[in-house]
Amino acid sequence: MIGQISRILLLLFFVIPYSVSAQPDQIKKSNKLRLFEENKSLPIKFKYSKKQLKNETNDSTYMIAEMSYEKHNGIWDTLEVKIRARGNFRRKSCFFTPIKLKVSKKNAKGTLFEKNRKLKVVFPCLNEYLKDDYVMKEYIIYKMYEVVMPYHFKTRLIEVEFDDVKNKKIKTYQLKGFLIEDYDKVAKRLEGRVVKRAFYPQGYDDLFAVRNAMFQFMVGNTDFSATYSHNSKVIYVDKKFVPIPYDFDMSGFVNTSYSVVSKTRKAELPIENVTERYYMGYRRDIKLFEKVRLEFLNNRKELLSVIDNHKNYFESQQSFETAKSYIKGFFKILEDRNTFKRRTYDIALNMD
Numbered sequence: 282m283i284g285q286i287s288r289i290l291l292l293l294f295f296v297i298p299y300s301v302s303a304q305p306d307q308i309k310k311s312n313k314l315r316l317f318e319e320n321k322s323l324p325i326k327f328k329y330s331k332k333q334l335k336n337e338t339n340d341s342t343y344m345i346a347e348m349s350y351e352k353h354n355g356i357w358d359t360l361e362v363k364i365r366a367r368g369n370f371r372r373k374s375c376f377f378t379p380i381k382l383k384v385s386k387k388n389a390k391g392t393l394f395e396k397n398r399k400l401k402v403v404f405p406c407l408n409e410y411l412k413d414d415y416v417m418k419e420y421i422i423y424k425m426y427e428v429v430m431p432y433h434f435k436t437r438l439i440e441v442e443f444d445d446v447k448n449k450k451i452k453t454y455q456l457k458g459f460l461i462e463d464y465d466k467v468a469k470r471l472e473g474r475v476v477k478r479a480f481y482p483q484g485y486d487d488l489f490a491v492r493n494a495m496f497q498f499m500v501g502n503t504d505f506s507a508t509y510s511h512n513s514k515v516i517y518v519d520k521k522f523v524p525i526p527y528d529f530d531m532s533g534f535v536n537t538s539y540s541v542v543s544k545t546r547k548a549e550l551p552i553e554n555v556t557e558r559y560y561m562g563y564r565r566d567i568k569l570f571e572k573v574r575l576e577f578l579n580n581r582k583e584l585l586s587v588i589d590n591h592k593n594y595f596e597s598q599q600s601f602e603t604a605k606s607y608i609k610g611f612f613k614i615l616e617d618r619n620t621f622k623r624r625t626y627d628i629a630l631n632m633d
Contacts, residue, residue, distance in 0.1 A: 316397050317435035317462060322594075323393075324351040325458075328444040328451075329364065334380065335372055338365035343383065350393060360388050367401060368528075374539065377404040377443070377456065401461035404441065406530065409538060413457040414600040417591060418535040420459045421604070422500050423527075425587045428580055429496055430489070432471060432516060432523045435462040438594075457594070464514050467525065473518025482507035482563050486521035491573045493524045494562025498625065499577070499611045501533020501558050502526075503543040503550060511545050531555060534607050556607070558614075560628040570626045574615050581612050 316323075329346035338344050343363035352358050363383040366372045371379055384398045394400075403419065405412035423436045441456040468475045482490070485507065493513075497505060505512040505526055512528040531540045533556035540555040552559050577584075588605045595601040615621050 316393050316460070317437055319437070322438040322440050322457075323460075324442075325349070325439045326357075326442045326444070328446065330446045331376075331378065332447070334364065334366050334378055340365070343381075348382070348384075352393070358392060360384060360392065360394070362388070364402075371406060375404075375406040376408045377406065377454070379403050379406075397460075397462065397466060399463040399466070401463070401527075402439075402458060403461065404443075404456055404458045406537065406539060408454070411597060411600055414596050415530065415535055415537045416457045416459065417594050418600075418604050419529050419532075421588055421591055422529040422532065422534060423459075423461075424591075425500075425584050426496060426526070428583050428587065429492055429577065432467075432473075432489070432518060432525055434464075434467055434525065434527060435470075436460060461527065464525075467514075468516050468518075471516065471518045473516045473523075476515035476517055476522065480507075480510060480515050480522065484522050485515075486523055487565050487569055488572070489521065489523045491562060491565050491569045492576070493526060494560065494629075495573050495577060495625070497526065497532075498558055498560045498562075499608065500529060500535075501556055501607070502529055502531065503552075503555070503559055503561055504528070504531035504545070505543070505561070506545040507563065509545065533558065534604060536603075536607075558611070558624070560625045562625070562629045564629055567622075567626055570622070570629075574618075574621055578612065578615050584608065 326349040327346060328348075329344070333344060343365045346362055346364045347359060348362045349357045349359040363385075364380045367379045367381045368375075380402045382400045382402050384392075384394045386398065389395045389398045403416060405416050420436060420438055423434060426433050437460045439458045439460060441454075441458045443454045443456055445452045445454065462470075465475060485493075490507070494507075497503075505528075507513060507524060512526060514525045514527070516523050516525055529535060530537055531543065533540075533554075536556055542550055542552055542555055550559050585605065585608060588601070588608065592601055614624055
């Protein structure tokens with residue numbers, strides 16, 4: 282009996298210290314992966330002056346701000362970060378300006394942001410009814426894009442408490458938002474490289490160009506340009522040039538109160554409302570259009586599931602139903618070959 286107890290104590294002597302000492306490494310490893318690997322929303326607090334952000338920052342000038350995030354079970358970590366306003370239109374027009382966020386290597390070490398020290402942060406543009414639903418719908422577009430394209434930005438939904446500092450007073454807002462992976466990080470993750478030079482649309486990989494244009498057609502987005510890389514980045518990966526789009530708040534799927542039909546083309550588009558779909562792709566083999574049509578039809582269930590999976594995040598049930606119905610309308614176009622050809626391929630043939 283005594284010998285058996287001794288063996289148990291000896292076993293505990295070796296096992297317990299190992300388990301305790303292993304925990305920090307496990308936490309550190311999870312910190313490096315968790316930011317974009319978890320689907321649940323991340324509670325975040327920001328504290329800075331909204332007025333100062335608009336007036337004193339630009340594409341190269343940042344300001345100091347305070348950011349806190351919930352690590353787990355009500356335990357928060359606070360970091361000093363640098364931020365700047367993002368987007369010319371949004372700087373002028375938005376009540377909540379979207380920001381570019383940078384965390385120093387020193388401050389990020391051992392935190393959730395250690396491997397993602399540069400991020401875009403998306404907020405609602407205006408302080409209005411359904412502002413959070415607009416953000417949710419734009420976030421859903423990024424998640425749907427993951428279904429149809431292997432090359433994409435990673436995103437993470439956030440629940441934001443924003444303290445706007447005005448002199449000695451603080452005004453607090455509760456918002457939904459999301460984080461977007463940095464472009465350089467995307468290239469590194471995909472083992473590709475960033476293309477920063479001017480890029481002619483016909484240089485894109487044909488299949489991925491059609492997939493991208495069809496996706497934009499699905500969500501009713503005209504606010505992009507392959508020619509001028511407007512709301513689209515180019516990456517060279519797997520021996521092909523691939524477009525990676527972003528900023529979908531002007532799309533028909535999101536249908537914000539401030540949405541307008543894009544004027545990125547020389548000629549005005551023959552639509553009056555962003556909810557009207559208009560194909561913005563270029564000339565490609567008709568066989569590719571048919572291939573992509575079938576791909577989207579095969580992905581219909583999964584694409585609609587992305588919307589369903591976020592139903593509980595919507596403030597308005599009607600907003601959710603309208604969004605889902607809009608995507609169903611896209612699949613009705615795809616179901617009829619003649620309608621599909623007329624709405625996509627025939628339009629593409631006439632593009633300059």
